[in-house]
Amino acid sequence: MDFLKWYKNIIDSAEEQPPARVWEEIQNELDVDQVWTEIDKEMKAGRRKDLVFRLSMAASVLLIIALGTILFSEAGRSPSAKIITVNDPAFPASIPESTYKPSIIAYASEIRDFPRLRNIRAGNEKIVYTGSESIVIAREDYYSLPQKKSIPDISKYNVISSGGPYSLSGEEPSTDKKEVTSGGYYAGVSGHLANTWLLNNKTLQGLRRDEFTASLPSFGYNLGITAGKKVSRRLDIQAELYIVSLTRQNYNEYLHGRYINNSIQFNYSSLTLSGRWLLLNRQGGSRHLLVTGAYTGILKNAMQDINGESISLKNEYNTADYGIIAGYEYLHPVGNNFYVGTGFQTKLGLNNIFAGNEIIPDYLNSTRNLSINLILSVRYNIK
Amino acid sequence: MTIKDFNQESILTGCMKNDRRMQELLYRHFAGKMYAVCLSYTGERAVAQDILQESFVKVFRNIKQFNNDGSLEGWIRKIVTNTAIDHLRKKKVTREYIDNEPSDPEFHTHNSAIRIMGFNELMEQIKRLPEGARLVFNLHAVDGYSHKEIASQLNITEGTSKSQFNRARKLLMSFIGNMNL
Numbered sequence: 001m002d003f004l005k006w007y008k009n010i011i012d013s014a015e016e017q018p019p020a021r022v023w024e025e026i027q028n029e030l031d032v033d034q035v036w037t038e039i040d041k042e043m044k045a046g047r048r049k050d051l052v053f054r055l056s057m058a059a060s061v062l063l064i065i066a067l068g069t070i071l072f073s074e075a076g077r078s079p080s081a082k083i084i085t086v087n088d089p090a091f092p093a094s095i096p097e098s099t100y101k102p103s104i105i106a107y108a109s110e111i112r113d114f115p116r117l118r119n120i121r122a123g124n125e126k127i128v129y130t131g132s133e134s135i136v137i138a139r140e141d142y143y144s145l146p147q148k149k150s151i152p153d154i155s156k157y158n159v160i161s162s163g164g165p166y167s168l169s170g171e172e173p174s175t176d177k178k179e180v181t182s183g184g185y186y187a188g189v190s191g192h193l194a195n196t197w198l199l200n201n202k203t204l205q206g207l208r209r210d211e212f213t214a215s216l217p218s219f220g221y222n223l224g225i226t227a228g229k230k231v232s233r234r235l236d237i238q239a240e241l242y243i244v245s246l247t248r249q250n251y252n253e254y255l256h257g258r259y260i261n262n263s264i265q266f267n268y269s270s271l272t273l274s275g276r277w278l279l280l281n282r283q284g285g286s287r288h289l290l291v292t293g294a295y296t297g298i299l300k301n302a303m304q305d306i307n308g309e310s311i312s313l314k315n316e317y318n319t320a321d322y323g324i325i326a327g328y329e330y331l332h333p334v335g336n337n338f339y340v341g342t343g344f345q346t347k348l349g350l351n352n353i354f355a356g357n358e359i360i361p362d363y364l365n366s367t368r369n370l371s372i373n374l375i376l377s378v379r380y381n382i383k
Numbered sequence: 384m385t386i387k388d389f390n391q392e393s394i395l396t397g398c399m400k401n402d403r404r405m406q407e408l409l410y411r412h413f414a415g416k417m418y419a420v421c422l423s424y425t426g427e428r429a430v431a432q433d434i435l436q437e438s439f440v441k442v443f444r445n446i447k448q449f450n451n452d453g454s455l456e457g458w459i460r461k462i463v464t465n466t467a468i469d470h471l472r473k474k475k476v477t478r479e480y481i482d483n484e485p486s487d488p489e490f491h492t493h494n495s496a497i498r499i500m501g502f503n504e505l506m507e508q509i510k511r512l513p514e515g516a517r518l519v520f521n522l523h524a525v526d527g528y529s530h531k532e533i534a535s536q537l538n539i540t541e542g543t544s545k546s547q548f549n550r551a552r553k554l555l556m557s558f559i560g561n562m563n564l
């Protein structure tokens with residue numbers, strides 16, 4: 001064997017493991033590459049995303065305004081019972097004139113309309129009802145009547161009562177639970193079990209299976225008190241003050257050759273204002289409500305837990321958060337003026353809660369809160 | 384997957400998707416050999432580690448350019464060699480040559496020193512060569528570059544490459560011959 005062959009053989013067959021530092025440095029450089037790739041992607045998609053976000057926000061605002069307008073206009077409108085006036089040919093001839101003149105003006109043709117009419121209360125006493133004969137009289141401005149002109153001025157007529165299950169003073173039949181239609185107040189407590197997400201590039205990428213980061217389902221909770229007012233028979237306005245509003249995001253991150261457990265936890269105090277539209281009012285007093293509104297929160301503390309070691313992130317996140325809510329709630333009466341409620345609610349933050357740090361400016365790690373909450377509440381009707 | 388069941392195809396696919404676990408498997412599979420190559424070019428561990436690091440970053444950045452025509456190891460080694468040349472060129476040490484013609488030493492493979500000599504002992508002797516001469520020697524003796532290619536890479540004449548190679552060979556042989564192991 002000559003020298004060169006001998007030399008080449010030694011070099012080619014040699015192996016020596018480099019120190020671990022080399023791989024760590026390689027990873028760091030690859031991480032930087034990845035950040036730049038993401039920045040590049042973000043910058044390209046930035047304009048489009050920004051436009052989509054602005055359009056979404058505009059659409060949301062328009063939707064809320066439209067919904068609010070509909071709700072408030074509906075709140076002042078009466079139910080559309082089928083009313084046949086006395087002058088209508090369809091008015092039953094079987095009802096003797098003596099029983100209704102001069103007080104009875106209209107007739108509800110379907111018995112299912114009566115539960116709606118029974119809520120007419122004192123102050124609306126220009127309503128007349130003869131229960132056994134299924135006859136009612138409605139105020140002109142209470143119903144949308146197609147034959148409005150045929151209704152006489154009912155203020156001229158006396159209110160009569162012929163007994164039956166409903167009283168003319170507007171009091172509910174004794175067999176049903178009492179229900180406040182408007183002007184009533186209520187208060188209670190509310191708790192949420194919340195599936196919480198911090199929406200940013202990292203956690204969204206972590207939902208893809210081929211990424212280094214794995215975002216995990218995380219749970220928090222909200223505990224607070226509620227107070228509300230009925231502004232109409234169908235609409236309540238409610239305020240909720242959550243003393244504790246805990247959101248979490250757990251994720252695993254592949255770093256330096258191993259997975260590291262991370263958990264970010266925020267503790268807010270938050271205030272929610274919502275409109276609660278009565279979708280359905282079932283016999284027995286149970287209520288189905290559509291809930292929409294807005295919230296604002298104040299960050300009390302923010303912690304990150306990395307493999308069991310905790311650090312504070314308070315300086316890296318904004319104190320204020322705000323957003324919109326939407327959901328559904330079911331209220332079930334459990335006693336005199338008490339209701340138990342359950343349902344779900346989605347809260348979406350509209351502002352970037354990441355304030356930035358020495359390395360990453362706020363716009364490169366734009367972060368929003370999202371939670372899907374299971375509601376449990378108790379409320380008491382005060383009057 | 385562990386380093387023991389190295390599956391080149393799946394690792395390459397993973398590396399192309401920037402899968403960090405696959406990148407680590409690829410690195411761990413080739414790092415030992417490539418580190419030895421870096422050491423043979425530099426003779427210094429700290430510099431060899433820098434070259435190794437830079438080389439593997441290039442490997443991962445350009446992994447999509449690897450077509451399965453040749454061996455993956457050969458492709459990575461080419462990157463390591465080129466990175467070493469660039470590194471030494473930046474340090475401006477490629478012109479550190481052997482000025483005097485060494486005398487012809489005797490080299491026998493039955494020499495006891497050579498028979499028990501390992502990589503580390505050889506590195507100690509390689510380190511003693513001027514860096515320019517060491518680079519020429521390795522490029523020709525280990526990586527099989529022709530003198531024309533070396534001249535082009537290092538911006539020297541073919542004659543310089545040939546003479547530096549011969550002088551480096553003689554000097555290294557004399558270093559090894561004088562060793563007492």
